[in-house]
Amino acid sequence: MLVALGLGPGDSELITVRGARLLRTADKVFVPGEIARRIVLPYVDPELLDFPMTNDEDAITKAMERNSDRIAKYALNGTAVLGILGDPSFFSTYGRLYTILKQRYPSIECTVEPGISSITAFAAKMGVAVNSGLEVSDGSEKACRVLLKVRRPRETVEKLRKEGFKEFVLAERMYMDGEKIYGESDMPEVCDYMSVLFARR
Amino acid sequence: MLVALGLGPGDSELITVRGARLLRTADKVFVPGEIARRIVLPYVDPELLDFPMTNDEDAITKAMERNSDRIAKYALNGTAVLGILGDPSFFSTYGRLYTILKQRYPSIECTVEPGISSITAFAAKMGVAVNSGLEVSDGSEKACRVLLKVRRPRETVEKLRKEGFKEFVLAERMYMDGEKIYGESDMPEVCDYMSVLFARR
Numbered sequence: 556m557l558v559a560l561g562l563g564p565g566d567s568e569l570i571t572v573r574g575a576r577l578l579r580t581a582d583k584v585f586v587p588g589e590i591a592r593r594i595v596l597p598y599v600d601p602e603l604l605d606f607p608m609t610n611d612e613d614a615i616t617k618a619m620e621r622n623s624d625r626i627a628k629y630a631l632n633g634t635a636v637l638g639i640l641g642d643p644s645f646f647s648t649y650g651r652l653y654t655i656l657k658q659r660y661p662s663i664e665c666t667v668e669p670g671i672s673s674i675t676a677f678a679a680k681m682g683v684a685v686n687s688g689l690e691v692s693d694g695s696e697k698a699c700r701v702l703l704k705v706r707r708p709r710e711t712v713e714k715l716r717k718e719g720f721k722e723f724v725l726a727e728r729m730y731m732d733g734e735k736i737y738g739e740s741d742m743p744e745v746c747d748y749m750s751v752l753f754a755r756r
Numbered sequence: 757m758l759v760a761l762g763l764g765p766g767d768s769e770l771i772t773v774r775g776a777r778l779l780r781t782a783d784k785v786f787v788p789g790e791i792a793r794r795i796v797l798p799y800v801d802p803e804l805l806d807f808p809m810t811n812d813e814d815a816i817t818k819a820m821e822r823n824s825d826r827i828a829k830y831a832l833n834g835t836a837v838l839g840i841l842g843d844p845s846f847f848s849t850y851g852r853l854y855t856i857l858k859q860r861y862p863s864i865e866c867t868v869e870p871g872i873s874s875i876t877a878f879a880a881k882m883g884v885a886v887n888s889g890l891e892v893s894d895g896s897e898k899a900c901r902v903l904l905k906v907r908r909p910r911e912t913v914e915k916l917r918k919e920g921f922k923e924f925v926l927a928e929r930m931y932m933d934g935e936k937i938y939g940e941s942d943m944p945e946v947c948d949y950m951s952v953l954f955a956r957r
Binding site for chain 2: 573574653670672693694698736
């Protein structure tokens with residue numbers, strides 16, 4: 556199995572308790588570079604993988620194939636952890652690696668463990684409070700929407716569909732007792748206050 | 757001192773290593789309710805404070821005054837930790853408490869420690885990857901913008917000013933070696949790839 560683990564924004568103490576446990580107990584830990592290496596060093600001595608910063612698609616694919624083979628050596632019969640700066644689900648190269656790893660080694664189970672992302676960590680560092688809607692961008696178009704405190708998800712999905720959104724997932728009470736994940740086909744009429752609706756164009 | 761500590765989305769193992777340490781070493785730990793209590797119980801037995809879910813401004817103010825007095829008892833001469841679900845900087849009642857605590861006890865130093873927010877945690881839970889811009893809302897208007905990978909912050913600030921933004925903060929290499937925080941008056945011409953620009957209308 557491969558665990559893509561969010562290492563947080565840069566401080567070794569800002570990884571999660573679960574992250575520290577996974578780093579200490581994994582059969583092998585990989586990181587994409589020196590900054591990530593310094594974050595995990597209090598817990599484990601990792602192996603560095605090469606994730607080239609280039610627009611050369613062929614070079615990226617070749618590097619991802621090499622990385623997949625290296626990871627598979629441990630992930631096929633044990634637990635490999637790949638540490639990713641911030642959170643692996645956001646603006647990360649993990650998605651690309653995942654696709655190629657799954658093509659070459661379809662039997663390897665892959666999971667994601669969240670980390671503190673720079674998308675939210677900045678506020679604690681800057682001392683600002685955010686109590687209104689926000690837009691997050693790295694310059695790309697806004698294709699996703701995250702709605703908090705949605706009480707009537709089916710109604711909300713219908714509105715979003717008219718705005719051009721196509722993909723919908725609802726997490727109710729995530730990481731808590733009574734957690735449920737709903738797709739478009741089983742979207743409930745009403746849901747708990749503790750819920751997040753994700754939509755993509 | 758008072759530390760407002762992000763407890764993450766709901767799982768006790770998804771608090772940070774720093775959070776676990778602060779919970780274990782604080783003179784007193786407060787939480788706003790039963791869900792937060794369950795998250796911190798593996799580390800400490802906290803005291804519950806009353807944060808009323810109401811629109812009655814007078815009732816909220818009175819509760820915050822009572823909470824401030826309770827917290828001050830420990831924060832004036834020691835370290836009190838207030839655990840907040842998710843991250844204290846986002847859609848949290850901590851801002852309101854902070855204002856009232858500072859009015860009554862200006863000498864108490866207050867800091868924020870980030871936690872994994874539901875704004876990002878949902879993606880790991882749902883298994884979705886986000887590589888484009890996103891909008892986050894609880895129904896309120898979009899008043900804030902978070903820009904990642906800003907290389908020419910002074911130029912970007914000028915553009916945002918024309919769009920009606922007024923407040924700007926830049927964090928360069930936050931939580932890493934060489935960290936710098938810039939306000940509007942000292943915004944640099946160029947900055948590191950590892951940077952977050954926050955703007956508010």
